[in-house]
Every structure is written in structure tokens, then in C-alpha cells.
Amino acid sequence: MAGETVKTTGRRSRAVAAKKQAILAAGLALFSQYGIHGTSLDQVAEQAGVSKTNMLYYYPSKEALYVAVLKDILEIWLAPFKSFSADQEPLVAIGDYIRRKLEVSRDYPQASRLFCLEMLQGAPLLMAELSGDLKQLVDEKSAIIADWVASGKLAPVDPHHLVFMIWATTQHYADFATQIEAVTGKNLRDPQFFAETVASVQRMITEGIRVR
Known part of the structure; x- marks a missing residue:
């Protein structure tokens, strides 16, 4: 049981890390092309393949994402x-x-x-x-x-x-x-x-x- 819990936690951690990396990569691509003011969170979420709500869970604002x-x-x-x-x-x-x-x-x-x-x-x-x-x-x-x-x-x-x-x-x-x-x-x-x-x-x- 403990082993299964560790495996589940490990998979969840990797999934979260991959999702955050996808958001950061999408943010970089869009911010570098359009700047912070020309980029919307909807664009970033769409390019990262996540929902805007899910993205805001990790990065609560456009400024927070930009700084990250x-x-x-x-x-x-x-x-x-x-x-x-x-x-x-x-x-x-x-x-x-x-x-x-x-x-x-x-x-x-x-x-x-x-x-x-x-x-x-x-x-x-x-x-x-x-x-x-x-x-x-x-x-x-x-x-x-x-x-x-x-x-x-x-x-x-x-x-x-x-x-x-x-x-x-x-x-x-x-x-x-x-x-x-x-x-x-x-x-x-x-x-x-x-x-x-x-x-x-x-x-x-x-x-x-x-x-x-």
C-alpha cells in the first residue's frame, strides 16, 4: 500500500511539473513575440493545452506567470x-x-x-x-x-x-x-x-x- 502511494505521488508530481513546464514554455513563446501587454492568459492556456482555471491555480495572474x-x-x-x-x-x-x-x-x-x-x-x-x-x-x-x-x-x-x-x-x-x-x-x-x-x-x- 505504501509503495502504491509513493508511485501515485511520484506520477502526480511529474504530471504537475510537466504541466507547469508547458505553461512556462507557452508563456515564453507568446511573451517573447507579443510582450506582456500583447499576450492574454487565454492565449497562453490554449497554447499550453490546459484550462485557464488550471493555469491560474499555478500562476494566479499574468504578472506572476511573466515573472516566473x-x-x-x-x-x-x-x-x-x-x-x-x-x-x-x-x-x-x-x-x-x-x-x-x-x-x-x-x-x-x-x-x-x-x-x-x-x-x-x-x-x-x-x-x-x-x-x-x-x-x-x-x-x-x-x-x-x-x-x-x-x-x-x-x-x-x-x-x-x-x-x-x-x-x-x-x-x-x-x-x-x-x-x-x-x-x-x-x-x-x-x-x-x-x-x-x-x-x-x-x-x-x-x-x-x-x-x-
């Missing part, structure tokens, strides 16, 4: 930065971070565009996370870069500006994918173009901070 989607994006976006550590060789660590950020741009373009849209609007619904967890992580990783500079492992560079440059460069390939494809006829889903992009961005940034 943004927090999910932030986790994806910050995952490569969290792996950045002091015991790595500086240029290898930075080159790997660039590659992983470009993978995020390739694999989650809608997430990158929605995050960009929120920033352009002044991040009214995400400011607490930006000034809290994000700032703490950036301060922590910037301190690692500053130590590398102080120990002569990197050329003199402001850690924050280096991080901002990596973000701007790598996210450009998601946020301006239409422009890139119009100019080159290619996008990051093309394996050869992705490899060329990684190598080019790595070279331009790491050569600028290499000790001469």
Missing part, C-alpha cells in the same frame, strides 16, 4: 557564469564562457529576446532579482577576474566591462538573429557558422585581454 518565465530565463542565462571559477586558466575559462553563452543564444533565442525586451522596458518586474542574486554573482565573478589581472595573468581590464562585452556580443546572435541571417544567410543553428562564430568571438575578446 523571466526567472526561468535568468537561471538558463546565468548557468554558464556560475561554472566560471578561480582555479581555471583565465583565457580558457573566458573562452569557455563565451562558447557556452553562444550555446544559450543558439538554443534559447526566445528567452534571450524576452530578457532583452524586459531590460529595454527598465526591468520593472525583475529588478529585485537583478539587484540581488544577479549583482551578487557578477560581483563574485568580477572579483575572480580582478585577481587574475592583479596577479598578471590577464592584461589590465575592468572586470565589469569585460563581462558586459561578453554579454553584448554573445546575446547579439539571439536578439538580432534576423539581421544576422539577412546579412550572412546563416544562423547559429548552422554547425559550421556556429563554430566560426565561437572561434571569432573567442579570438577577438581573448586576444584583447591576453598578457603581452
Whole structure:
């Protein structure tokens, strides 16, 4: 009897997780295309394949769903930065971070565009996370870069500006994918173009901070 209860609870938990993931995915797709004001909860529920009442059980308002989607994006976006550590060789660590950020741009373009849209609007619904967890992580990783500079492992560079440059460069390939494809006829889903992009961005940034 106890075993059956555990199995039932496990199935229910997986079903709930799958339903919430479907709602988040639908929210991301619609919010990234139409923004929060141009998206209705009815549209999200229809695309997620759930009833509006059921969706509101998990996310009681459009704003609550929007924030949940943004927090999910932030986790994806910050995952490569969290792996950045002091015991790595500086240029290898930075080159790997660039590659992983470009993978995020390739694999989650809608997430990158929605995050960009929120920033352009002044991040009214995400400011607490930006000034809290994000700032703490950036301060922590910037301190690692500053130590590398102080120990002569990197050329003199402001850690924050280096991080901002990596973000701007790598996210450009998601946020301006239409422009890139119009100019080159290619996008990051093309394996050869992705490899060329990684190598080019790595070279331009790491050569600028290499000790001469």
C-alpha cells in the first residue's frame, strides 16, 4: 500500500511539473513575440493545452506567470557564469564562457529576446532579482577576474566591462538573429557558422585581454 502511494505521488508530481513546464514554455513563446501587454492568459492556456482555471491555480495572474518565465530565463542565462571559477586558466575559462553563452543564444533565442525586451522596458518586474542574486554573482565573478589581472595573468581590464562585452556580443546572435541571417544567410543553428562564430568571438575578446 505504501509503495502504491509513493508511485501515485511520484506520477502526480511529474504530471504537475510537466504541466507547469508547458505553461512556462507557452508563456515564453507568446511573451517573447507579443510582450506582456500583447499576450492574454487565454492565449497562453490554449497554447499550453490546459484550462485557464488550471493555469491560474499555478500562476494566479499574468504578472506572476511573466515573472516566473523571466526567472526561468535568468537561471538558463546565468548557468554558464556560475561554472566560471578561480582555479581555471583565465583565457580558457573566458573562452569557455563565451562558447557556452553562444550555446544559450543558439538554443534559447526566445528567452534571450524576452530578457532583452524586459531590460529595454527598465526591468520593472525583475529588478529585485537583478539587484540581488544577479549583482551578487557578477560581483563574485568580477572579483575572480580582478585577481587574475592583479596577479598578471590577464592584461589590465575592468572586470565589469569585460563581462558586459561578453554579454553584448554573445546575446547579439539571439536578439538580432534576423539581421544576422539577412546579412550572412546563416544562423547559429548552422554547425559550421556556429563554430566560426565561437572561434571569432573567442579570438577577438581573448586576444584583447591576453598578457603581452
